[in-house]
Amino acid sequence: MPENGEGPLAALRLTSSTVDEITVIRVDGVLDATTREQFADYLAMAGADLILDLAGVTFMDSRALGLIVHHWQTSLTSGAKFALIGVEYTKSKVMWITGLAQRLPIYDTLGDALAALKS
Numbered sequence: 001m002p003e004n005g006e007g008p009l010a011a012l013r014l015t016s017s018t019v020d021e022i023t024v025i026r027v028d029g030v031l032d033a034t035t036r037e038q039f040a041d042y043l044a045m046a047g048a049d050l051i052l053d054l055a056g057v058t059f060m061d062s063r064a065l066g067l068i069v070h071h072w073q074t075s076l077t078s079g080a081k082f083a084l085i086g087v088e089y090t091k092s093k094v095m096w097i098t099g100l101a102q103r104l105p106i107y108d109t110l111g112d113a114l115a116a117l118k119s
Contacts, residue, residue: 011035013056014042020114022049022081028056031064040067048080051113055086065094072104083113 012035013028023046031039043050050071054060068084075082083105087095095101107113 012038014039016042016046019051019110020118022051022114022117023047024051024053024110026053026056030059031057032059032061033063036063036067039064043067043071048075048078049117050075050081051083051085051110051117053086053110054084054092055088057086057088057091060092060094062094062098065092065098065100068104069100081117083107083117085110085113 011030015026015028017024017026025042025046027039029035052068052071072082074080085107087101087106089096089101092101095104105113105116107116
């Protein structure tokens with residue numbers, strides 16, 4: 001997949017790679033109303049099996065969380081693999097405020113997520 005949001009003033013930069021046939025999307029920047037469409041479009045290009053690396057997120061709002069939850073729910077119903085890595089409370093408080101941090105498949109590292117998804 002192409003890189004998205006390049007440039008010094010970009011509020012959001014999205015890059016992807018494939019590891020063990022799973023798309024890994026690295027998110028750098030702000031996930032809010034101003035970047036929601038860019039994030040949604042990029043997620044739509046991803047394969048069914050997906051790991052979102054949120055270590056580079058500087059802020060996340062409820063709209064972005066809604067997109068993440070939508071992809072998680074879609075993966076549950078389709079039998080696809082889904083995980084989040086690099087989630088930090090200070091930058092993604094909305095996950096804890098809503099209680100979703102306890103429900104979403106969140107792992108510390110890519111290796112942890114891959115191991116969990118293989119089992």
